[in-house]
Amino acid sequence: MKIKFIYLILFIINTFCFQSIFAETTEVFCATNDKKWEWLRSNNQIVSVNGEWVLFSKSITNNRYLSLRYFKIDADWSFIENLQKECIKKFGPSYIFAQVADSMFSDWFLLGVSNNSVAKGVFELNNRCVFCSRNLKPFSIIRINFYDYFNLEKYFNEF
Numbered sequence: 001m002k003i004k005f006i007y008l009i010l011f012i013i014n015t016f017c018f019q020s021i022f023a024e025t026t027e028v029f030c031a032t033n034d035k036k037w038e039w040l041r042s043n044n045q046i047v048s049v050n051g052e053w054v055l056f057s058k059s060i061t062n063n064r065y066l067s068l069r070y071f072k073i074d075a076d077w078s079f080i081e082n083l084q085k086e087c088i089k090k091f092g093p094s095y096i097f098a099q100v101a102d103s104m105f106s107d108w109f110l111l112g113v114s115n116n117s118v119a120k121g122v123f124e125l126n127n128r129c130v131f132c133s134r135n136l137k138p139f140s141i142i143r144i145n146f147y148d149y150f151n152l153e154k155y156f157n158e159f
Contacts, residue, residue, distance in 0.1 A: 025050050026071055026102055026109075030087030030095040031122060037108075038091050040083065040098065047083070049100065049111070050074045056116055067126045070110040070118050071100045080111050080119045097121040 028047040031037040040047040051073040057065050073079065083098035099121045100109050112118035 024052065026053075026100045028083055028098055028100055029108075030091050031097040031099055031108065032094040033096070033122070035122060036094075038095065040087060040090070047086075049083075053109075054112065054116075063129055065128045067128060068110075068118075068123060069107075070112040070123075072112045072114070076113060077119075080113070083111070084119075099123075 025048045028040045028049055029037050030040050049071070051071050053069060054072045055067055055069045057067040059065055080098060084096065087095045087098050097120060098111060100111060101107065107124060108122055110118040110121045110123050
């Protein structure tokens, strides 16, 4: 019975923490370092991008994981750079981040391309504990601002 439970837990972790979630479309907004934001519009329509949601996770101890959800687009870096330039052009020099969200009430997510490389922006880094005892905090969020492109593998190795 104990072995079945362990396999079930490993299956759940693998399913929800290490694989892409699904392909879809999401909307782009422009943001500042101090979290002011505006939807990026073209012809009075909010700009949307195609791709897939990815949940990148890395084990930092036996039962602790850092994870970051981002939107991997079906394009290259130049597409993201053009979105960022459009943000600055429409809203001013402080609107340096082009990011995605599903609605005005959803979390903010970074745009990325292949190889777990993501664009600059404001994001949440989740710190999860799988088998923590009651006195340990099972989940926390770290908010970080980045000003350049970075590779998640390299970034997560610093923890």
